[in-house]
Amino acid sequence: MSLRKESAELAAFAEKLYPFAFALINDETAAYQIVVDSLSRMTIQHRDSMDSLLMYRYCFKQAEKVLQNHAYPTNTFFDHLSLDEKATLFLREKASLTPEEITVVMESSNTSVLALLTNARKNLFTLMGERYYE
Amino acid sequence: MSESIYLYTDQNKKIYEDVLGQIAKTNCRHTSMVLASKEAGIEKSGFIKSHLIECLECQMALRNWERSNIKLKAEIPYIRMPSQYRRSLNKECYMIAKNAAQFDKIDNIKKRMALLSHSKLVIRDLSRTLFTATMLKGMLLTVMTALFIHYLI
Numbered sequence: 072m073s074l075r076k077e078s079a080e081l082a083a084f085a086e087k088l089y090p091f092a093f094a095l096i097n098d099e100t101a102a103y104q105i106v107v108d109s110l111s112r113m114t115i116q117h118r119d120s121m122d123s124l125l126m127y128r129y130c131f132k133q134a135e136k137v138l139q140n141h142a143y144p145t146n147t148f149f150d151h152l153s154l155d156e157k158a159t160l161f162l163r164e165k166a167s168l169t170p171e172e173i174t175v176v177m178e179s180s181n182t183s184v185l186a187l188l189t190n191a192r193k194n195l196f197t198l199m200g201e202r203y204y205e
Numbered sequence: 206m207s208e209s210i211y212l213y214t215d216q217n218k219k220i221y222e223d224v225l226g227q228i229a230k231t232n233c234r235h236t237s238m239v240l241a242s243k244e245a246g247i248e249k250s251g252f253i254k255s256h257l258i259e260c261l262e263c264q265m266a267l268r269n270w271e272r273s274n275i276k277l278k279a280e281i282p283y284i285r286m287p288s289q290y291r292r293s294l295n296k297e298c299y300m301i302a303k304n305a306a307q308f309d310k311i312d313n314i315k316k317r318m319a320l321l322s323h324s325k326l327v328i329r330d331l332s333r334t335l336f337t338a339t340m341l342k343g344m345l346l347t348v349m350t351a352l353f354i355h356y357l358i
Binding site: 074075077078079081082085086089090093094097099103107110111114115118147148149160161164165169170185188189192195196199201 | 245246273274277278280285302303304306308
């Protein structure tokens with residue numbers, strides 16, 4: 072694959088990845104940096120088998136690493152959720168991934184992903200001051 | 206002796222049906238399962254599908270779930286990349302691709318070097334032991350072991 076084609080493909084990945092990174096970290100510059108870092112790591116380690124699930128996984132890991140050393144502003148209700156909850160909820164609702172695909176990203180079992188999703192919904196509803204319908 | 210009073214009469218049939226209907230509405234044991242299958246994305250299959258057609262409570266719970274999910278979706282941020290970052294992103298991506306290509310080359314060279322150094326080591330070890338006392342000792346030991354095994358058999 073030519074360099075230009077590969078860089079165009081990476082840019083398309085980055086466009087998809089940025090909203091996810093921003094949802095996790097709530098900071099424009101940090102989100103951009105996470106996207107760039109995860110793309111560089113992914114291209115070095117999996118140059119021949121890049122896909123969107125792998126890309127989300129690298130981004131999630133990178134965000135986890137960044138959040139260990141730095142705290143970012145929590146302006147919305149969504150920001151108050153845990154990182155795992157934010158990631159699963161975003162991937163399910165905004166990226167429209169299936170729970171099976173989310174298990175690949177989160178590197179966990181199907182059951183724990185479903186539990187995370189339910190807890191995330193409940194917690195977000197509690198934070199919003201609304202009743203979660205069961 | 207007073208007459209027995211039957212509570213269930215044709216006149217009260219409507220009331221009983223309503224009451225029983227209300228109880229059934231709030232007591233379906235499948236509601237949690239229906240919501241869980243909605244979460245897993247399998248609500249349109251098998252038992253759940255047929256159950257949803259007949260159970261009012263589950264239908265209502267699912268409608269409520271969907272209604273609350275709309276509010277929830279609106280709460281999740283979806284911010285596209287700002288234009289100032291998009292401009293620098295193309296350059297950045299080109300550099301990433303270039304670096305990855307170079308890294309591949311380095312990786313291949315490293316592998317080749319490792320293989321070469323390994324074969325060099327093998328040749329060096331062989332040349333060091335060839336026609337030496339160590340080799341003679343080894344050969345003698347092999348012959349002795351073979352003779353011993355032959356003697357045993």
